[in-house]
Amino acid sequence: MKEVIRRLAACTEENRVQFRKGFDSFAARHGLSAWEGWFSPYDDEIYSSVLQNLKKDDIVLDLGAGDLRLALMMAERVRRVYAVEVNPVVVGAALGVIGFDLPRNLQVICANALDIAPPPEVTVAVLLMRHCRHFGEYFDRLQAAGCQRLITNARWKSGVEVIDLMKPRLPFEDVQEGWYACRCGAVGYVGQGEQPQALPVEVSYCPSCRR
Numbered sequence: 001m002k003e004v005i006r007r008l009a010a011c012t013e014e015n016r017v018q019f020r021k022g023f024d025s026f027a028a029r030h031g032l033s034a035w036e037g038w039f040s041p042y043d044d045e046i047y048s049s050v051l052q053n054l055k056k057d058d059i060v061l062d063l064g065a066g067d068l069r070l071a072l073m074m075a076e077r078v079r080r081v082y083a084v085e086v087n088p089v090v091v092g093a094a095l096g097v098i099g100f101d102l103p104r105n106l107q108v109i110c111a112n113a114l115d116i117a118p119p120p121e122v123t124v125a126v127l128l129m130r131h132c133r134h135f136g137e138y139f140d141r142l143q144a145a146g147c148q149r150l151i152t153n154a155r156w157k158s159g160v161e162v163i164d165l166m167k168p169r170l171p172f173e174d175v176q177e178g179w180y181a182c183r184c185g186a187v188g189y190v191g192q193g194e195q196p197q198a199l200p201v202e203v204s205y206c207p208s209c210r211r
């Protein structure tokens, strides 16, 4: 698998698809603004943080799967991976490179992830997309589908967190002092900065989504 990933990396580097003619109107058609529709792989540290939070019985939904390199790594460790990528040029080139090395438990879907329902048996979703503008929509759809965890860098924009989608969320007003992280994707601090090390409180709404 390492050899396939090396081939993918080489192909991706010469394939800066967001600068190709037609990309802007494609992105607009899909409601992807600014960098949200850009494919750019993350580093090994980010991928390791995702991999170490998977269980062997997991059924994973990879949202914005890019050139499928993480999807391939995940497929080696879990029961099944559904990899959804909107960009046909990125995912088409990746499939060409992977060829007959495509594992049976990796199902690749070229679609806007917001246009398709999460498969009902999915246990964990992966959203590596720091520029995501639709976090709240993903969150609500996954929760409604019964997905248990969301592994993402979209909320704090650095590092990876594992969100328990089943956990009850508090009203924003309950946060008197400390960090909060909202289902809409916003994060912030309430108070005078007296508890900077405290773990964030999961809230169901916040000033960003109540505006």
Ligand SMILES: C[S@@+](CC[C@H](N)C(=O)[O-])C[C@H]1O[C@@H](n2cnc3c(N)ncnc32)[C@H](O)[C@@H]1O
Pocket: 032, 036, 037, 038, 039, 040, 041, 042, 063, 064, 065, 066, 067, 068, 069, 070, 084, 085, 086, 087, 090, 111, 112, 113, 114, 128, 129, 130
């Ligand atoms: C920053 S890249 C990360 C790719 C991959 N997750 C990785 O870590 O290597 C984000 C990817 O999400 C894709 N994407 C963004 N919005 C999407 C959507 N609504 N549906 C499917 N793919 C989407 C982009 O085309 C891009 O390839």
